[in-house]
Amino acid sequence: MSLTNKMRKRAHGLRAVAVISAAASLAITGCAKVDTTAPSAARSHVSAQARFGTVDCREAKCIALTFDAGPSENSARLLDILKEKHVPATFFLLGKRHIEKYPELVRRMAAEGHEVASHTWDHKILTRIGPEQIRDELERPNEAIERLIGHRPTLMRPPQGRTDATVQKICKELGMSEVLWSVTAKDYTTTDSALITRRVLAQASRDGIILLHDIYRGTVPAVPGIIDALKERGYVFVTVPQLLAPGKPEPGKVYRP
Template identity: 55%
Template structure:
């Protein structure tokens, strides 16, 4: 049973908002149409250069043939990220990080550099995690561009993928994203780590939901007061090792779509 202190930490406003909205966002009630990774690949040319694919131990990994899955983390980097990077390095896994600009990228630039140097994909979760379907078009543009540019200032590479906070998007939001030359990425499997600190339960949820071409959602945010997603990191080794034993190859989101490329205005799931 969780302690009262742990339960209080989980009832923070941000986590409650995430809990309430995730199901709504994934159901598409805000109005959007999602494209699967396999559909993105099928729209690409039949042949592609090896550089378009993930590099596995035995050469390029073509997700049209291999059983691929993308591991993604939202809301970091944070004090937990170095530990997570160590786990990913141990298992030779590259992940996609949807970062927050204001209180994360800006505060941890060296961590962002380490993530990039280790081959991880760095994208944006916006500047300050405002719900894009609840703000004006100008505010949507500002949230996205400031979050994107925060990563660019550190790495020199401008993100092209956006994860809309809480998975909430709409046709109106998508039009702004398209005008910025970007695509959106939601998810098909998650551990609901915003609801619990039970690492075994988080691991089980992900393993139960993950299928070929899956996009897994987890979080790597915890602050110095230990408020945030405290059960996630310990769940990651089991998730990776079990899925690898099941024949899955971990790739980044961009690699999952290859040889297709993200199309501005598309929402991938």
């Protein structure tokens, strides 16, 4: 690789860190004034006889593994790990430079039973832009994903977890629900996979939603240890829709444990 290409790649990596890092550090504060629905609440209004596939999170100790801002050059290895461990995940994908660059990985995610969702087109902070820009940030990845896997995503994660009434209204019009998180490894701050693992395990709880980024070098190597340790604790890994089941994500609602 030439020096110029290396510099360009480095610049792109730094830009990615700047764009994504605030998302993992936000935790709860970005949506303090927005009503959210817990997974247990989503399940509570459904008949006791209802079931979703082979996992009933009203009885099982469920947790959802989610990855933001991919696909990336690390995603193929991540998918290999998830397949080997028999673990489904939810991928909140970026459009520009990601879905466009790795369409085969988007198809593979869907084919292998993972939930393919949206993280907007270009990671714009939705609460800082107008309604038409919000709509564009949401519709463009929806259209790109539909072309690749045959259907549009019904879930999205707002950049930095920031949402408001306008974002919710547009999501409802587009048939989408928003999904936040309860566990963040802050994997943008370190390449130490052992540290990432410890951070996740320290925060994990039933009905949790784990936020990771497969764009960072230290994250994917941490995944096997995270999975094995949580399985030993009795957790069952599910996608976000499975976590809410037998309830279903409602467009316009914001879900957070």
